[in-house]
Amino acid sequence: MSTLILGGGVTGLAAALHLQRKGESVEVWEAGASVGGWMKTLPWEGGHFETGPQGVLWQKGTAVDRLFSAIELPFKSPGTGARWVGKGGSLIPVPASPPALMFSPLMSVGAKLRMMLEPFQPVRPAEPEEGLSAFITRRLGKGVATELLPSMIAGVLAAPAEILSVDAIPKLRQWEATGSLVNGIRKSGVSHMVVPEGGMGQLPIRLASKLGTVRVGLRAERMEALSDGRWRVSGGGEMREADRVVLALPAYEAAALLGSVAHQSAEALGAIPYTSVDLWHSRHAPLPALKDSFGFLIHPPEGRGYLGSLVPSWMDPQSAPAGVMQLRSFIGGAFGKPADLEAWEGVFARLKHWVPTLGDPAAVRHERAERAIPRPELGHRARIKAALEGLPAGVDWLSNARFGPGVRDILEGLETWMS
Numbered sequence: 314m315s316t317l318i319l320g321g322g323v324t325g326l327a328a329a330l331h332l333q334r335k336g337e338s339v340e341v342w343e344a345g346a347s348v349g350g351w352m353k354t355l356p357w358e359g360g361h362f363e364t365g366p367q368g369v370l371w372q373k374g375t376a377v378d379r380l381f382s383a384i385e386l387p388f389k390s391p392g393t394g395a396r397w398v399g400k401g402g403s404l405i406p407v408p409a410s411p412p413a414l415m416f417s418p419l420m421s422v423g424a425k426l427r428m429m430l431e432p433f434q435p436v437r438p439a440e441p442e443e444g445l446s447a448f449i450t451r452r453l454g455k456g457v458a459t460e461l462l463p464s465m466i467a468g469v470l471a472a473p474a475e476i477l478s479v480d481a482i483p484k485l486r487q488w489e490a491t492g493s494l495v496n497g498i499r500k501s502g503v504s505h506m507v508v509p510e511g512g513m514g515q516l517p518i519r520l521a522s523k524l525g526t527v528r529v530g531l532r533a534e535r536m537e538a539l540s541d542g543r544w545r546v547s548g549g550g551e552m553r554e555a556d557r558v559v560l561a562l563p564a565y566e567a568a569a570l571l572g573s574v575a576h577q578s579a580e581a582l583g584a585i586p587y588t589s590v591d592l593w594h595s596r597h598a599p600l601p602a603l604k605d606s607f608g609f610l611i612h613p614p615e616g617r618g619y620l621g622s623l624v625p626s627w628m629d630p631q632s633a634p635a636g637v638m639q640l641r642s643f644i645g646g647a648f649g650k651p652a653d654l655e656a657w658e659g660v661f662a663r664l665k666h667w668v669p670t671l672g673d674p675a676a677v678r679h680e681r682a683e684r685a686i687p688r689p690e691l692g693h694r695a696r697i698k699a700a701l702e703g704l705p706a707g708v709d710w711l712s713n714a715r716f717g718p719g720v721r722d723i724l725e726g727l728e729t730w731m732s
């Protein structure tokens with residue numbers, strides 16, 4: 314069986330490795346100049362910065378662990394750092410344990426009491442698809458849904474929880490299916506944020522080094538079905554025929570290729586919205602409270618387009634020169650970007666609002682992540698179903714829009730896809 318995989322992000326490369334280990338002949342086409350898609354670590358004077366993921370949730374014996382072992386990827390965990398939610402004008406610590414939450418000012422007493430009833434809530438059937446906020450309200454109460462959820466979701470999907478489907482975070486339904494979220498979380502155990510040595514970009518580089526043929530700078534432009542059931546893909550003056558084509562592409566890129574061969578799939582994939590976000594990387598003198606922390610997320614109504622800031626120099630000390638604290642601030646997303654956040658001065662003013670002692674930066678750089686994050690709005694389930702059902706034999710589509718937003722979701726989804 315020969316498979317041509319289109320897209321050399323982590324999804325395409327990890328899928329290729331799975332198929333290669335099964336004995337298939339696999340070739341990957343990547344449109345960009347290097348592999349990785351959003352997962353790239355770029356050099357920055359004396360360190361580096363990430364264009365996409367900052368870390369991966371790892372746990373022994375899981376899909377992430379199995380992939381890291383298969384490609385012998387060295388990685389490390391920064392441990393458990395403090396994190397905050399910006400609310401009511403100041404940063405409030407996120408409690409590290411359920412008992413600590415009881416004393417936290419993050420939520421009202423009523424909200425905390427209702428939250429404790431979660432294990433006693435009935436499990437609802439998977440259908441019909443529920444909204445994310447509705448799901449959290451049903452399981453944990455309105456307090457959690459309105460006071461805590463918005464900043465957490467803004468930090469992952471850069472979008473308001475109220476417009477999203479519960480399928481935006483697939484783990485939620487999986488946990489509920491075990492009887493309750495508390496039970497599901499307890500059963501799945503604790504994951505740790507880890508970063509490969511040398512940054513996240515080492516993951517796709519190492520993956521590609523284990524594969525036979527990975528072509529970069531080669532964009533697939535056209536697909537056609539052959540009379541013998543095989544597929545022909547062409548682009549960049551090249552042409553390849555294969556038994557199977559796997560589109561490991563964002564939904565809108567897959568839609569463009571499928572337009573002439575699978576109208577239903579192309580239409581459904583084209584209807585999946587994506588969110589853009591602005592990333593500001595800045596270097597400062599370390600602040601004792603912040604430098605060994607994960608960072609903070611802002612309660613969206615108060616953030617007004619400023620979603621929060623992480624501390625990459627804590628997660629990956631190689632990212633910044635010694636004695637320097639590196640921040641990464643997230644702007645815009647589906648919340649929109651007010652005029653004051655177009656330039657660094659405005660972003661810095663917002664940072665200073667939440668961290669008044671933060672000093673002027675020694676260096677700043679800006680990256681625009683255009684259509685970077687899928688936005689699984691209510692109705693996502695029907696779109697995914699229509700897209701997959703409409704695919705012709707010998708064609709498949711793999712993506713974080715199908716499996717879930719994080720690298721862990723993708724790698725778990727790929728194992729299920731393979732089984």
Ligand SMILES: Cc1cc2nc3c(=O)[nH]c(=O)nc-3n(C[C@H](O)[C@H](O)[C@H](O)COP(=O)(O)OP(=O)(O)OC[C@H]3O[C@@H](n4cnc5c(N)ncnc54)[C@H](O)[C@@H]3O)c2cc1C
Binds near residue numbers: 368532561713
């Ligand atoms: C800013 C940001 C922060 C994130 N933070 C985290 C995090 O901390 N932890 C976490 O787990 N996840 C995080 N994520 C999510 C994670 O990065 C993504 O889910 C994952 O990288 C998506 O990988 P992918 O291969 O599916 O897609 P992509 O990375 O989009 O890769 C698709 C590839 O296909 C190529 N391509 C497109 N069209 C064609 C074509 N026609 N022919 C050939 N190739 C084509 C593209 O060039 C690209 O390389 C973050 C994402 C972003 C954007």
